[in-house]
Amino acid sequence: MCGIFGVYGHQEAAALTQLGLYSLQHRGQESAGIVAVDDDGRARVSRAMGLVSEGFEDAEMDVLQGPIAIGHTRYSTAGASAIENAQPILARVRRSHIALAHNGNLTNAVELRRDLEDDGAIFSSTMDSEAIVHRIARATGDSPEARVASALQGVEGAYCLLVVLDETVVVARDPHGWRPLVMGRLGESYVFASETCALDIVGATVEREILPGEIVAVDAQGVRSIQPLAAAPINRCVFEHVYFARPDSKVFGGSVDRSRRALGRKLAIEQPAPGAEVVFAVPDSSNSAALGFAEESGIPYELALIRNHYVGRTFIQPTQAGRDAKVKVKYNPVRELLEGKSVVMVDDSIVRGTTTRGLVSLVRAAGAREVHMRVSSAPIISSCYYGIDTPHRGELIAAQMSHAELVRHLGVDSLGYLSIDGMLSAMPSGPDGYCHACFSGRYPTPIPADPELLRAGSAA
Ligand code: SF4
Numbered sequence: 001m002c003g004i005f006g007v008y009g010h011q012e013a014a015a016l017t018q019l020g021l022y023s024l025q026h027r028g029q030e031s032a033g034i035v036a037v038d039d040d041g042r043a044r045v046s047r048a049m050g051l052v053s054e055g056f057e058d059a060e061m062d063v064l065q066g067p068i069a070i071g072h073t074r075y076s077t078a079g080a081s082a083i084e085n086a087q088p089i090l091a092r093v094r095r096s097h098i099a100l101a102h103n104g105n106l107t108n109a110v111e112l113r114r115d116l117e118d119d120g121a122i123f124s125s126t127m128d129s130e131a132i133v134h135r136i137a138r139a140t141g142d143s144p145e146a147r148v149a150s151a152l153q154g155v156e157g158a159y160c161l162l163v164v165l166d167e168t169v170v171v172a173r174d175p176h177g178w179r180p181l182v183m184g185r186l187g188e189s190y191v192f193a194s195e196t197c198a199l200d201i202v203g204a205t206v207e208r209e210i211l212p213g214e215i216v217a218v219d220a221q222g223v224r225s226i227q228p229l230a231a232a233p234i235n236r237c238v239f240e241h242v243y244f245a246r247p248d249s250k251v252f253g254g255s256v257d258r259s260r261r262a263l264g265r266k267l268a269i270e271q272p273a274p275g276a277e278v279v280f281a282v283p284d285s286s287n288s289a290a291l292g293f294a295e296e297s298g299i300p301y302e303l304a305l306i307r308n309h310y311v312g313r314t315f316i317q318p319t320q321a322g323r324d325a326k327v328k329v330k331y332n333p334v335r336e337l338l339e340g341k342s343v344v345m346v347d348d349s350i351v352r353g354t355t356t357r358g359l360v361s362l363v364r365a366a367g368a369r370e371v372h373m374r375v376s377s378a379p380i381i382s383s384c385y386y387g388i389d390t391p392h393r394g395e396l397i398a399a400q401m402s403h404a405e406l407v408r409h410l411g412v413d414s415l416g417y418l419s420i421d422g423m424l425s426a427m428p429s430g431p432d433g434y435c436h437a438c439f440s441g442r443y444p445t446p447i448p449a450d451p452e453l454l455r456a457g458s459a460a
Helices: 013-023 058-063 109-118 129-138 144-152 196-202 238-244 256-270 287-297 320-330 354-365 403-410 420-425 451-456
Strands: 002-008 031-037 043-049 068-074 089-093 096-103 160-165 168-173 182-186 189-193 205-209 215-219 222-226 278-281 305-307 331-333 342-347 370-375 414-417
Touching (some): 002 013, 013 031, 013 068, 013 189, 043 058, 043 096, 068 096, 089 129, 096 129, 129 144, 144 160, 144 168, 144 215, 144 222, 168 189, 189 196, 238 256, 256 370, 256 420, 278 287, 305 354, 320 331, 320 354, 342 354, 354 370, 354 403, 403 414
Parallel strands (some): 342 370, 370 414
Antiparallel strands (some): 002 068, 031 043, 096 160, 160 168, 168 215, 215 222, 305 331
16 A cells, blocks of 8 residues: 655656655655656656655755656555665666556566566565566557556556656556546646645646546657556445545545545444444544544534554554554543543544554543444455555454454444445445455455465565
8 A cells, every 4th residue: 555646747846746745645654755757868766764754855855856756655565664665666678767656456466476587587676566667668569658558468456556668657547446546737747646635735736537447648749548458347445435545635536534424424323322422533534434423423522532643553554563552652532521421432444453452441541431432434354455454364353253252352332333335325426336345355356366475575
């Protein structure tokens, strides 16, 4: 799961890309990078572990000159958290260059890599994305977009790509449309981003979504769009609206804030909490859903849990040790709002349950009389192979325990999840065309033959 951002045709392309990456920081905090191409066609890259704010020194930004740039914020879904796996990838091939930023996860990465290695390819990272670079390097075509189209034949799974081939930016989205990608305009320049909030920060206007299966090229000859990939059922990721995207973004054509409020309202209808006196969110991703729950139920909304914003997202820390330590430093309850009360705690999802259990204990210690847990999505029971780093099924608490066991384990007085139908009916374009495999176990495509090998990214 990652954020990608790109600019074509602006002399401050790298600086704009850095700004865009700030807005996409929530999509990945392990590493960040920018590739810029100057007026003479020279490509330069800067990548670093950590946050965007930590990654780019002024001196480095000064070097990233030119009218073309692409950038990436990463957390690992395939390949370890290490600098050699930071993106964008920049490869030099036959006196030209290929730069690539990828959001998503390829489901046949192991096979793609094995075929390339059998054919003599040498890999410098463990990322699934590197296989695409090799395939582009070997592909032929009478235009940059035709080369990318040829390279993507046989590539399966989720991808939104920003590619720079010499002085052309090529943008691609897989035919299922799992991940979001939008195109915007900034004067005469073109801007591409995972979410619209990244267009807002640079003052770009949203032009349109890149369509599932579409490849767009932009260069000195203008903008060209082709749809060379076989059409497939649309499977937009419902979890983007539930948890991942920012509420100030429009994703898949709809406001994330609106869909989260609708999720909260439906949750209040399906799983009411009679007698409760206060509703509060597990901030920040659940704020809108908790507001929706409060609006529908009439129970007052309070800011009863305060989040320390200087600690990263628990969910996307790659090790258990990092996650455990962060629960307590990340949240603190407001005792005055909780003491002696029956309260509703709204969260968008429960993954391992570690955070939820810790929070319930904090809220009880602050004096809450009853804690009613309400979740604005269905129970997560299966892993994701399309770009969200949900853990192995064995670590998913809802897959391991019955409802009664969960209530006891989490230490709540009651626990209510939204149904899958309720969740899908809150999506901006209606319930159809969404992937819900992690909630239903119904995968819309074949899953990898060896998921653990894919996760490790070893693909060797
Ligand atoms: Fe999104 Fe879940 Fe589907 Fe993955 S499995 S794409 S997280 S809905």
